[in-house]
Amino acid sequence: MDPFRNMDIFVEVAKAGGFRLGAKALNIPISTVSRRIAELERDIGLRLFKRTTRRMELTDVGRLYFERCRRLVEEAKVAHEELTTTQGNVSGLIRAMVPIDFSFVYLNSIVADFLRLNPGIRFELDLSARPVNLVSDPFDFAIRMSAPTDMGIIARKIAEIPIGLFASPEYLAARGTPRTPADLLQHDCLLLSEWAWPWRLTPATGGEPVYVNVEGPIVTNNLGSLIQLAMKHLGIVLVFSERVRPEVEAGRLVPVLPDWEPTAASVYVLTETRLLPARVRVFINYLIERLAVVTR
Structure with a gap:
């Protein structure tokens, strides 16, 4: 045998x-x-x-x-x-589960550059924030924007992404512009279920953080939907600053409380084991290097 x-x-x-x-x-x-x-x-x-x-x-x-x-x-x-x-570039299939907004803002360009450097690599990307079982699901790793609660998963924090508060000029004209974090209690806030609230805001000049138990008409797990709803003048959204740069440049959204900084979003890579194939390990290291540059 x-x-x-x-x-x-x-x-x-x-x-x-x-x-x-x-x-x-x-x-x-x-x-x-x-x-x-x-x-x-x-x-x-x-x-x-x-x-x-x-x-x-x-x-x-x-x-x-x-x-x-x-x-x-x-x-x-x-x-x-x-x-x-050791005989050349890495090759093979990399399977990953990634939140769609993270992919839209950061991952797509990083994957494109990685493929140019390593033409033998192929990707299968599941753009989802649904729960993942890395033992039974066919993924090499998952990316999440919050620390996992599953003690059997290996989580590595790889980046912190700047986030900010934004609203449409029409919403602010109708409801008034917040001047302090406490003013947010009088506003409709559009909430992402994957990020915890109350919102934590720290003065840009330094000081103690302030926690605000915001409320609003909508909670969803899709950041893109919240941005669309903010542009329909339904409230204030907490979002990756880079994600809404085109909307801010076009005047469709404007920063809210620019002198206060929300806590950055932490990015975690989740794996089932520390024993990763070379192709996966090389890509994750490349991802970390690139995120360190683009999230400064």
């Missing part, structure tokens, strides 16, 4: 939670996956998966075997990539 022959297939199927998704991740026919898993179970003499008409899950023995095999497979893949990387 070759104990390594089918180990990588078993790990991918276990991570994906099924033969079909495992076959897709491996880019091989599902019939091959089924045959190789059956061969592995026959070789070791133990049932690794419980199969029903509706679902498939690991047996107790399968879970134990998965925990042992996963690290071996990851280390073997990393070792292989380390050798191939």
